[in-house]
Structure formats: C-alpha cells, structure tokens
Amino acid sequence: MNGTVEARPRIVLVGAGWYGQKYLDEMTSRDVGGDLAAVVDIAEDLEERYPVIRKKRIPTYRAISDYVLNPEKDADLAVISSPIHLHAQMILECLGQGMNVLCEKPLCLTEEETLSLSRAARGAGRFLAVGWQLNYDRAVQALKRDILAGRFGAPKRARCLHAMRRGNGYYARSSWAGRISVNGWAVYDSPFMNACAHHFQLMTWLLGPSMTLPIGVTAAEGELYRGNPGVENYDIAFLRFTAEGGVPICYYTAHPLRTKNLGQDALVEFERATVTWGKGKPFRAVTDTGEEIVYGMDGGTPLMQKLYDAVQCVKTGEAPICGPEAGLSHLNAVLMAQRFPVRDIPASRIEWLEEGGDRFPCVTGLEDALSACAESWALPKEKGISL
Ligand SMILES: NC(=O)c1ccc[n+]([C@@H]2O[C@H](COP(=O)([O-])OP(=O)(O)OC[C@H]3O[C@@H](n4cnc5c(N)ncnc54)[C@H](O)[C@@H]3O)[C@@H](O)[C@H]2O)c1
Known part of the structure; x- marks a missing residue:
C-alpha cells in the first residue's frame, strides 16, 4: 500500500500524557526498530516531566503544524496518543504530511468518521493503525x-x-x-x-x-x-x-x-x-x-507490540492488522x-x-x-x- 522505508523509520509522538508516556518510555529505553524524531504536545513542562527528552535531545513542538515547519520534518510514522476528540483532525494532518499513523484507541466517535479516516489513509497511500493492543x-x-x-x-x-x-x-x-x-x-x-x-x-x-x-x-x-x-x-x-x-x-x-x-x-x-x-x-x-x-x-x-508492528509495516509497506x-x-x-x-x-x-x-x-x-x-x-x- 505505502512505499517501503529501508532505513530506520523516523517517528513523531503526538501527545505524551498518561498513556503517551508509555510510548515515550518504549522508544527511549528499547530499540523499537525506528527512531523518535520529535514529541508534539501542548504541555509546556514536557522536558521537566520527562528528563529523557532533554537527555536524548529529542526536539519538542507544541503542535503538528509547528513540527512540519522544521526542515527535518521527514517522519515516516506518527504515533498519536492525544485526547480522543483531537484524533481525527491530527490523523488527517499527519496523513497530509505523508506519515503513516498509529493512533490510540478509540479512533473517533462516529462510524462515518471512522470510514472517512480509513478512506483518507487509503487515498494518501499510508496506513492508519489503531492501538487496540490485544489485537496485536x-x-x-x-x-x-x-x-x-x-x-x-x-x-x-x-x-x-x-x-x-x-x-x-x-x-x-x-x-x-x-x-x-x-x-x-x-x-x-x-x-x-x-x-x-x-x-x-x-x-x-x-x-x-x-x-x-x-x-x-x-x-x-x-x-x-x-x-x-x-x-x-x-x-x-x-x-x-x-x-x-x-x-x-x-x-x-x-x-x-x-x-x-x-x-x-x-x-x-x-x-x-x-x-x-x-x-x-x-x-x-x-x-x-x-x-x-x-x-x-x-x-x-509485549504490550507495545503495536508499536513494533507499525514500525515494521512502515518498512515493508504492509498495513498492521488493526x-x-x-x-x-x-x-x-x-x-x-x-x-x-x-x-x-x-x-x-x-x-x-x-x-x-x-x-x-x-x-x-x-x-x-x-x-x-x-x-x-x-x-x-x-x-x-x-x-
Ligand atoms: N491502549 C490503552 O490501553 C490506553 C490506555 C489509556 C489511554 N489510551 C488512549 O490514549 C489516548 C490518550 O489518553 P491519555 O489518558 O494519555 O490522555 P491524557 O489527557 O492524559 O494525555 C493526552 C496528552 O495530549 C496532549 N495534548 C492535548 N491537546 C493537544 C494538542 N492540541 N496537541 C498536542 N498534544 C495535545 C496533552 O497535553 C496530554 O499530554 C486516548 O485515546 C486514550 O483512550 C489507551
């Protein structure tokens, strides 16, 4: 479906709150097969909350629109762990920038929006995976x-x-x-x-x-x-x-x-x-x-198999099962x-x-x-x- 990525995929984490922290921990403490390129979160105290961000010199942005203005905005995968009501708009933004997306569950709140996001991913030639971890x-x-x-x-x-x-x-x-x-x-x-x-x-x-x-x-x-x-x-x-x-x-x-x-x-x-x-x-x-x-x-x-599968799918061009x-x-x-x-x-x-x-x-x-x-x-x- 999407083109394959031979090098290590670059990943942007959008939303580093209660659950997003688990993704941050996984990507900063283990080799997930790709590299964390940036963290996007409106919180102003991200570096204080997560010292690893400063220690590993991971760039932070307040919005996806700020991230995409930077000259190294070439992420292959966005991991979205933001509040539910922001998912749809963030997914479309990331797909529009050529990223594949792993979004936390639940994806959104209507069937119509679910199907339209699915179509948007297909249209962009990227995958949209959802973080129902038991499915992985x-x-x-x-x-x-x-x-x-x-x-x-x-x-x-x-x-x-x-x-x-x-x-x-x-x-x-x-x-x-x-x-x-x-x-x-x-x-x-x-x-x-x-x-x-x-x-x-x-x-x-x-x-x-x-x-x-x-x-x-x-x-x-x-x-x-x-x-x-x-x-x-x-x-x-x-x-x-x-x-x-x-x-x-x-x-x-x-x-x-x-x-x-x-x-x-x-x-x-x-x-x-x-x-x-x-x-x-x-x-x-x-x-x-x-x-x-x-x-x-x-x-x-592992509980975070969804992340490993998404990174692998970026490399192979396949879509994750979920x-x-x-x-x-x-x-x-x-x-x-x-x-x-x-x-x-x-x-x-x-x-x-x-x-x-x-x-x-x-x-x-x-x-x-x-x-x-x-x-x-x-x-x-x-x-x-x-x-
Ligand atoms: N898979 C699981 O087991 C599991 C468990 C808990 C939560 N979740 C899901 O994870 C998602 C996040 O839940 P949570 O409990 O971590 O929420 P949360 O409110 O604790 O964290 C959300 C984060 O997004 C940030 N944010 C808010 N608006 C933003 C914006 N406009 N741009 C960038 N960042 C923004 C917040 O500052 C916060 O850090 C939800 O979809 C939730 O259902 C999944």
Missing part, C-alpha cells in the same frame, strides 16, 4: 485464525467482566476524563468507552468475519449508573448486546469499586468449544471432545449504550476510601452485583439486584 497479541491472532477456520463451529454467546478501581485523581488528570463532551465535542468517556474497553472490542474482533473485521453489533440492553458524583457520564455498566447472527455479548464494567481489579474474566461459547481468558489466564479453548488448546505459551506478546474498522463494533456499542438513562447511586451506598493521596468512591455490594450478573449473563433488574 500473537496468541489472540492464532485463536482468531482457528475461529475463522471453523475449528470451534459458530459462536453461541460471549461475556466478560472487567472492572478497575479509579478515583478522583484519575478523573482530574485531564479535561475529558469522565465527560460526555468537551467544548461541544463528544467524548463519551466511561469505563466501557475507555479504560475497560479492550475485552469488549476483543470479543467483537475475535468473532468477526475476517482477520481485520469485527462482528457487527445490532441491538443493546443495559443498565448504567453513576457512582462517582463528580463524573458527568456513567461509571458503572451492565450491558447485553446482540451481535450479527443473534449472538449475545454481555459486558460488565465499573470504576467506583473497592477492588482494584475485578476480572478480566471472559468466556465465549461456540457450537463445539468454550474459549476462556482472563488476568493471569491464557487464551484457552476446550472442545466438546475434551481437547485443550492453550494459545501463546511462549512468554507472551485498522480503523477493527474498533467499529465497540464504537457502535458505545453509542448504543450512551442512549440509556444513567441512575445516580444514592450517597448512602457510597463509602469513600482514602489511599495514596487519592479518594476512591466505593459502591457497596458492587463487586457482588457485577459477578452475579456476569455469572448468569443477566442485568441487575433480572436478578432483583438494586444498586
């Missing part, structure tokens, strides 16, 4: 190949529970955290949209019709709650979607809970096998004949969920935990409610659970 996992890719080959039969139903404790510090880190919109731009930030999005996106991607596409999501039911009163959007979600072919996909996630990490616990039932994975548990299929297939026992794929369409079903599910009403959890059911200089709202009984619903593929009202 070699165990996941091997599992998906087996699913596509029909080894387990058709999918019957899928579910996952993944909740992570997040306190006021998490929401205070940026202007878009927990918000429905910022300055008129939709962001729909929530655990389902953002921090705990990965395993839902992964389930849709695993069940998709090809190595690059997810299964479509056609309908949704659910219950949303707000446990942290300082959050504009919801921070607790019990969701049940219907995917193409009538496959139910249930997802349970939350931030205001006492347990730091609940899940990840995923289960997908097929006609002839059950597939499971979770925190500390491998991707594993057990067929109805009792055969066990464990994927990726070779030490695992393109704009890979997150489309997650996006459509987020948009469907966003239409549901959000109920405030009564203050009497919230205990505040103080730890490490942060304050965490903890909804009484939330862990039990999430686990009980996940176990029975149910929503709270169906189980007589009231939060």
